[in-house]
Amino acid sequence: MSRAVIYETFGGPEVLELRQIPEPHAGQGEVRVKVTTVSLNPMDWVLAAQREAAAQFGITVPSGFGYDFAGVVDEVGEGATGFAVGDRVFGGALGRAAADFVVVKTPPEGADALWHTPQGISDEVASTIPVAGMTAAAAIGVIDVRAGDTVLVGGAAGGVGVFAMQLAKLAGARVIGTASESTFEFLRKFGAEPVTYGPGLADRVKALTPGGVSAATDLFGTETAEAALALGVPPERISTIAAPNPPGGVRATGGMAADAGAMERITDGILAGKITVPIAATFPIEQVRDAVTVHTGRHVHGKILITL
Structure with a gap:
């Protein structure tokens, strides 16, 4: 038997239960990962709380929980390629990451993902990259951020925002990030210039950047996009x-x-010390409800991890 976080009805953190389940094994073309760390994202608890959102991803109850994970390959099924027992890996497993073991096809199918963890990057940091890092890369890449840009980042203090700010800085852009005043010093640590979100945002940004803003990414809703x-x-x-x-x-x-x-x-940015990932809090899997409760408060500076 092994452990997994399961929910049988949609709802808040209270529906999450750590249960004993039959131990999964790698089948044809699959690898099994012994999970060490899970990183929380808003989509995790949104899918657990909202039946309609879950349905868009093909998730029905009962379901497992979580997406981002890191760990070590401990079984390789017949025909699986690219991974060997003992390989450190990280990736995504939709609706089943928060468990002792995750089984992933090679190559991964659907929303699943699996990469080798580079030497020098911890499991904790690696587990934060699949959703937040790749979403930030898409948000910055699609607007072609480049040297000389002034980029407005809405929701800069969140998990995606932390990556987006640093990726924009790496591209040579000036970064302005929206946040509450209590978060200003946090943003400055990443080289961003903070501005308060809320009504009047466009006027405040204009006062801060007389030369204008050339690109923007909104990581929370539409307020920043509308201001841009x-x-x-x-x-x-x-x-x-x-x-x-x-x-x-x-x-x-x-x-x-x-x-x-x-x-x-x-x-490469992490290994070079040019991208850092702040870890706001770490909880053992037995405290998954507490971890999700903190995360749903949306006042966390950095990522929340669950360890196994």
Whole structure:
């Protein structure tokens, strides 16, 4: 037997249960990963709470929980390629990451993903990259951020925002990030210039950047995208990741749209010390409800991890 976080009804953290389940094994063309770390993302608890959102991903109850994970390959099924027992790996397993073991096909299918963990990157850091890192790469890449740009990042203090700020800085851009005043010092650590979100955002950004904003990414809703449009930013240079109805012409994107070289840029940046991933809190899997409760508060600076 092994452990997995399971929920049988949709709801808040209270529906999550750590249960004993039959131990899964790698089948034809599959590898099994002994999970060491799981990184939380908003989509994890949204899928557990909202039946309609879950249905869009083909998730029905009972279901497992979580997506981002890191660990070590401990079984390789017949016909599986590219991975060997003992390989350190990280990736994504939709609706089943928070478990002692995750089984993934090689190559991965659907929303699943699996990469080798570069030497020098810890499991904790590696587990934060699949959703937040790749989503940030897509959000920055689709608007073609480059040297000389002034980029407005909405929701800069979140898990995706931390990566987006640093990727934009690596591209040579000036970065302005929206946040609450209590988060300003946190943003400055990443080289961003903070500005308060909320009504009047466009006016505050204009006062901060008389030369104008050339690109923007909205990582929370549409407020930043609308402010960027008001400031004259062309819609094709504005991206959103979490807006069901983005303003006209604005580019909606997500992690699956990241370019082929995005993961290597992120891991190279981490190894070079040019990208850092703040870990806000770590919980053992027995405290998964507590971890999700903290995460749903949306006031976390950095990533929340679950360890096994």
